[in-house]
Amino acid sequence: MLTRSVVAVLLALSLALAALPGTAAADERADRMLRILKKRPRGMTTETWLEQRREAARELGRSKDKRAVPLLLQIIAKERFDVILEIAIDALGEIGDKRAVDPLRKLLNDPSLDSYVRDAVAGALKKLGADDGVVEPVKPPIKPPIKPPVKPPVKPPPDKDLATRLAKEIDPFGQLPRLELKIDADLIARAERWQIVGGAADVHWDAAAETTTTRLAVASRHYRQVERRLYGYTIDGVLDLGFRYDDRSTTDASWDLSHSLAINPEIRFYPFRTDLPLLFGQISGGVSYGIGLADHPTFFDRRFSLAGTVTVGGGPGYGRVYDVGARLRLQRLEHVLKKAKLITGHIDRAVADQIIYAWYHERNRVGTFTHLGYTLDILRRASLLSEEPVDPATTYRLVRILDDPQLDNRPAGMMFRLGYGYARTMVKDVDDTTMGFLYATGEYLVQHLRSSFEGRLRFFYEMYNDPDMYGMELEGGYSSYFYSKTYDPLGALSATFSAGLSNQQGGTFSDGGLGYRVLLGGAYTRYFNRGSSVIAALKGGMDSGSPLVLFTLEARYGIAPGSFVGY
16 A cells, blocks of 8 residues: 555645646747737737737737737727737636626727727627626625626826837837927027929920920039028028020021029128018028030030129018918827827927927938827827727828828918129130129918919119119919828819010010010929829910910939928
8 A cells, every 4th residue: 555655745846846837838839929919029020010919919818828818808998900919808708717707898888990890899798697788796786786886997107218118108119219309489480301203394486486406404403591580581592404405497406504502691681670570681592503505506616614693692681481281280199099089188388399390300200100100209208198099090191191202391471682792704715794783582481281373573773884774573373282082192283374575685575675474374283192193284375476385294312301380
C-alpha cells in the first residue's frame, strides 16, 4: 500500500511539472493577443494587424479571458466599418462579463446599425442573461426587492500627455507627437506659394494683322506675404523661359526664344493703428532682366538682345489684402461637425487661431489624417468636442475639406495705392530709357465658400519723355466653385472682363495714337493638391477695331503652399 501511494504521488507531481511549460506558453500567447487587440505593433502593416486583431478577439472570447473586456468594449463603441465589431460582440457574450450589458443594449437601440449587427447583439445579451431587459443580480433580492443603485462608470485618470490620450481614443490617427504652438499676437496673416507653370500654350489670332501667334512657356513663381499690425510686406519673384512663333501672311514666319527674371518687393507701414488702422505708406521696387534670341525677317540686326530694368516707387495707400482660404476651410469644417453633432459650441477666435496655425505649422510635414487628429485634439482640449465617435461618412467629409485645393490661394480685402515711380531700362547696344510716372491702383476682392469676385483698376501717367504717355486698365471676374455632396472638389467656372485704354507707342498700339482693347472670356480650372491646377481659358473681343481671340491652356504644379490668417 505504501509503495502504491508513493507511486501515485510521484505520478501526480510529474504530470504537474509537465503541464507548467504549456501553461506559461498559454499565458504568453494570451498576453500577446491582448497587446495586438490594444494597438498595432511597431513594424506590422495595417492590413496584417487588422487580420490578427480579429483572430485575437475570437480567441480571447473562446478562452473567456476577462482581461479583454475593456478592450472589446472600446471596439464596439468606436468600430463601425470592420467585421471585428461583430466578433467583439460575440466575444463579450462568450466571456459573460456583466460590464458588457449596458454598452450592448446601447447598440441594440442604435437604428444606424445593420440588422445583422443588432441580431448579434441580441444573441450576446441572451448569453449574458439580459435578453429580457433586466440584469439578474448575483444574489437573490431581499424582500421587499430593492433595486441596487447604479454606480456611474469609473473613468480612468486622464493622461498627462494629451497627445497620448488622443492616440488611445481616436483610432486610426495613431500616436501624435505633441505640438507646441506659440502664435504671435501681432501676426495677422502669412502666406507662401511656389508654383511651376509648364506647357502653357497661348494661341493669339489677330484678324487685322493677319497673324497667328503661338507661345509655349515654362515659368516658376515664388510668392511670400506677411501681414502684421504695424507693417506688411510681399516678395514676388517670377522666372520665365518662353518660345514664340509668328505666322504672318505678308512675310516669312519668325520666332524668338526668351528668358527673364523679375523680383518685385513691397513693404507697407501702418502707423495709425488706433484711428486709421488701414492707412499706410508704401515703398515698392523691382529688378528684372531679359535675354532674347530671335529670327525676324524684317530685323536683321536684332537677333540677340539683353535688357535690364530697375523700378522704385512709393506713396500713400489704404487697405489690406490677404489669403482667407484657411478661414473658409474652418467654417466648412465647423458646419460638418455641427451637422454630425460632434461639437457642443461655437469655435471662438482663440481656438480658431490655434487650429489654423497648426495647419500652417505642419503643412507639407504630415498627412491629412494627422491634420484631422490635431484639429480634433485642439477641439477636445477646448471642451468643444463631444464624446460621440466620428463615423466613417463624417470622417471622409472632414478629410476632403482639409484636402480641398479649391480653398487655397483665396485672397480677400481691398487696397488702394497712389504714388510716384521711377524706372530705368538698359538695353544692349541701345540708349537707356528713363521713365518717371504717377500711378494709381485699386483692388477689391470678396471670397465665399462657393464663389468669389475680384475687381482691379490700374492707371499710370508718364511725363518724363515727349510725348507724355498714359494707360488705364480695368479687370473683373467672377468664379463659382463646384463640389459633390461629400465635398469632393469638381473645379471652378469663371467669367472675366477686361478693358484697356492707352496711347503708348511701340507696344500693342504700334501705330501710335490712342488705342483700346476690350475682352470678354470664360475659363474652367481643375484644382489638385498642393496648389496644382489645369486652366483652359478662351477670350474674345476688339483690339483698336480689330477682332481678337485668345486661347490659353495652362498647367501649374504647386510646391509647398500654405497660409495662416487670424480671426
